[in-house]
Amino acid sequence: MVIIKLAVVLFVIVVGAFYVNRRTGTPSRPTATPASPFLARRSSPDGGGRGAARHALGAAIIFFAYIGFDSVSTHAEEAKQPNRDVPIGIVTSLVLCTVLYIVVSAILTGMVRYDQIDINAPVSAAFAKVGLPWAQFIISLGALTGITSVLLVMMLSQPRVMLAMARDGLVSPSFFGAIHEKFRTPYKSTILTGICVAIMGGLLPLRILADLVNIGTLLAFVIVCAAVLIMRRTHPDAVRPFRVWGAPATPILGILICLMLMFSLPAENWVRLVVWLAIGFVIYFGYGKQHSVMSRYTESEIARHGVSGAGSLAAPPDVRNPPKGK
Secondary structure, three states: OHHHHHHHHHHHHHHHHOOOOOOOOOOOOOOOOOOOOOOOOOOOOOHHHHHHHHHHHHHHHHHHHHOOOOHHHHOHHHOOOHHHHHHHHHHHHHHHHHHHHHHHHHHHHHHOOHHHOOOOOHHHHHHHHOOOOOHHHHHHHHHHHHHHHHHHHHHHHHHHHHHHHHHOOOOOHHHHOOOOOOOOOOHHHHHHHHHHHHHHHHHOOHHHHHHHHHHHHHHHHHHHHHHHHHHHHHOOOOOOOOOOOOOOHHHHHHHHHHHHHHHHOOHHHHHHHHHHHHHHHHHHHHHHHHHOHHHHHHHHHHHHHOOOOOOOOOOOOOOOOOOOOO
């Protein structure tokens, strides 16, 4: 699947480059539309501010295209050398895909004026418009393959996240931690994930799903960046197989940029986020907090020694089988 979709992307770049018209980015005068999709409107005094808001909103929407690189981290247990391979996999794929995104966008806006792009099928429609209708099949094949591969990766990652949470006691280990005897995969949570994705994909509009995924993932990134800063202060000498480059600047910038993108999304997305968080809090305070492995270990330490082991640099003796009772 990856070979097919990369081949189609290269096809779009190479073939489309021969049909790039340098004048497509500049509209004929007079007009109220901007001369470039990357410039704000100047037809009104507040055009610059509204243009910047549009760009922030656009960045928050296309953030959906970058979701999936973090899924590499959920498969760290399945890597032979995770401390080396996982960072290489994330950074390399992120850089390559960003370059390809930029080049394809440049080719597309060079073939067709940006305000005339068919948002339902932008690339294939652009090739049809320049007289290459036969290319639509190739592009559609690549798009279908790309969407399928991304969905498979995301659905593969979610059960691994639930498996890790089950090991920590935050969700039911008997269900989410169940491993298939033959295939050695978290099959119960995989089936549940498939059912949930099928129901939501069949009943909810794509734009709502994309916005919900975007703001939820942005919030998760904010929490992760904040956790890096907190852990650096509370456990400075802890063993770190993965280290954040440029800390504390990198986590701080990550928090600010993600918050900026979150606040650029429409208000209804915040309502959905609050509802989603409320459901998560109910699960955590109703089940996870009482069954948390680390919580039970901390309570045991307090009962034995009068203090917790939170400041200790060492992990509990057996974090998966903590002392029973309080």
